[in-house]
Amino acid sequence: MTPEELARLIALLRRSGTDLHDVEVKAAGGGLPKSVRDTLSALSNDRGGTVILGLDEASGFRPAAGFDAARIRDALASACNDDLHPPVRSEIEIVPFEDALVVIAEVGELDPRFKPCYVAARGEYNGSFTRGGDGDRRLTDFEIHLLHTNRGQPDDDRQPVPGATPADLDETEVQLLLARVRQRQPRAFADLGSQQALRRLNVLAEDSSNILRPTLGALLTLGVYPQQFFPQLNATLVVYPGTSNQDVPANGPRFLENRSFDGPVPIIVDEAVSAVLRNTSVRSFIDGSGRIDRYDYPAEVIREAIANALLHRDYSSYSRSTPVQITLYSDRLVIANPGGLFGAVTEDDLGGEGVTSTRNPVLARLLQDVRLPETGRMVCENRASGIPTMLRELRRAGSPLPEFHNRITRFKLLLPRHTLLDDETTAWIAELGQQNLTATQQLALAEMRSGRAVTNSSMRNLGLEAHRATAELADLVHRGIVVRVGERRHSRYLLAPREEQLALDLNSGVSDVEIVLRALTGGSELSRRDIEERTGLSYMKVLRALHKLEAAGQVHPTAPPRSPLRRYRSAH
Structure with a gap:
């Protein structure tokens, strides 16, 4: 540093x-x-x-x-x-x-x-x-348990469920699954009987008594009612009228909707998406092809976010009492699931094409062959495409990119409701007086203005190549309007303190040397820190300016270089 x-x-x-x-x-x-x-x-x-x-x-x-x-x-x-x-x-x-x-x-x-x-x-x-x-x-012990399981491959989703029988699976969906895999992978499944094929797909497995039972992954994808065995393996939705659960209007309702979604994953996804859309506003636009209705959050984004939460959540015994939680506020949508990112995937990796690691491989495999209700579309059509799809749809709608908050025991996705470059933000960027900012730099500044740090990864999610993302962020730092915190791959970028930005406006077009010299006029004796505070210039800029002024004989130091009493005064 x-x-x-x-x-x-x-x-x-x-x-x-x-x-x-x-x-x-x-x-x-x-x-x-x-x-x-x-x-x-x-x-x-x-x-x-x-x-x-x-x-x-x-x-x-x-x-x-x-x-x-x-x-x-x-x-x-x-x-x-x-x-x-x-x-x-x-x-x-x-x-x-x-x-x-x-x-x-x-x-x-x-x-x-x-x-x-x-x-x-x-x-x-x-x-x-x-x-x-x-x-x-x-x-906590639970957090350490999750870190241990992260070293290998959990098998919670392939374990047989005590007390469950094949009759607890939806026979229609089971037959559709078999038909699909036999058509797509005939060498592996075409000549197998139904029971053998289901065992190969980890839909059925023997328990300790050699009784064939549905696995957890099978119940979650093909079950008639999985909550008979695991009441909290579902999703909940709470809609608040304000920006927090405490923001309740006088004599108004505490929340606008509060419900849970039961059934297998395809049913939960379908019903939860409909409920979220029902509680958001719709704006209509007219273009050459007719009227376009646009929700606050694109339906495809909500669908991918909820499906990802159900797919990648922790299904170990530690967290089977915790549902996927969907919370809709007036300014944001939050989707949280138990269990953080799995494997070697980090927050910085999210959004990269082909980046995937799942703690639930059986569930992930089955959801590729299980359809959403009343459609021919699969719940997870292409693994590793969920978050890239979300980012693409959000960019297309001109919406802010999602925030990812990863902790050992929980992963949370936050979707802001507002438009990044609204009139107020655009005016604020113009007031910075910076020429030739790229579109992605303006989006990055808008993210920082809203209080979020920007990383190289989030710039790549805006559509930039890695080297270009680094260059654009470095340019913002060089302009003095952004500060970098951390080194190399851990770097993140925040708006520079306001007093430093004000100094840029006040001293526009004036060299650092002239700014420092002006600060010392009138016979003042100032320390280097005094000069920084008076001018708003950074440590290095003041230091370079003082070296130049000393060499030119325009400024004289009052004490040796390492002395705490060292001050500077103008030679005139």
Whole structure:
């Protein structure tokens, strides 16, 4: 991390008044705090992040007294290597900041095959942490169980269901399934009897008493009423009139609709999509081919989102009491399912063509051959196409891209209702005074304005190649309107603090050297930090300008380079 990037990150921390979710700051004036080990575990088990040592949060993230950068760097490197299992691989460096030195560690997310990362002295179940708010939280037994299953392939969906019989399956759907697979894969199924074919498809399996029973995957796709055996393996919908469950109008209803959807997955998907659309508004447009009705959320997007949640959720005994939850607010649609992303897939991978990993392979296989009600269309027509389809439909409708929130025990998809580039946002972008912004850069700025961080991955989801996404984000940083947080693949981009953007407007067309020289007029003696605050320029820009002015004899320092008393004054 460069000094300039660090200065902008600290400006964000000062503005928020606390640590960020993936940025942990500690003073470490008396040595390396023991809690740093918890943080290293938490960041490794989460999405990675940044540890900054040498700043005191209580004093506004100012340099901490008694901080020994070299000693803390060595202690941190030792902790990463010796105190955690598996060892944490982080990039540790010493960076200058406000006439002092701080230690920065960039911690990457641990490969899912090796999670959880834990403090060795405490053991796996007491020493494994994740991030919660701006702090560290110990992982629950359920979370550790999910991380363990993530190392291999769960088989919950291929297990026979106690008490179920083949009569609990819809015979019509079973015959349609057999006809389809025999036509598509004749070598594997054409010469098999129905019972043998169903066993090969993992629709039927023997239990411990050698009794042939439907599997969980079969009940969920072909069952007449799966909730007879698993009452909560369904989906629920709650529609609120406002932007939260507490936003209730005076004398108004607490919610506009509250219901559950039972039956097999195809029935749940069909009924849930209809219910969501029924509770959203429709706008009509006229084009050359006639009238077009457009919902707040494209129907195809809702269908893919609900089907994905039911397909990829955790079906282990830990979470069979938790349904897929669909919540519709006045400004957003939220779909949440138990169980986070499975396998090596991360949030940054979502949307990439061909990216897939499912904890429920039997269910995924069957849903490719089971139709939605009253149509010939399959529930999942092509694995790995769900999220790319959603992104394509949202771009076509001019809607914001979805937000993905992944945690070990839950995955949540959020669809904003508004249009990204509305009149107010377009006017705000114009006020920035930036020329030649691309369409995707404007969309990225609109995302950041709404409070969401932008990554290289989210830029790719807007249709850019990876190298172009990197270039466009770097250009926004160079313009000074965006700040980068994190390094390399963990980088995310946020709007720069407003005072820095105001400085760009006030100093438009004026060189950094001239801006610094103006700040020193009138006989003022200012520290480098004073100049930064007065001009709004970054650490590196002030430093370069001062070097140039010193070399030209226009500015004189008042003390040696490393002195805390060093100030600058104009030579005139």
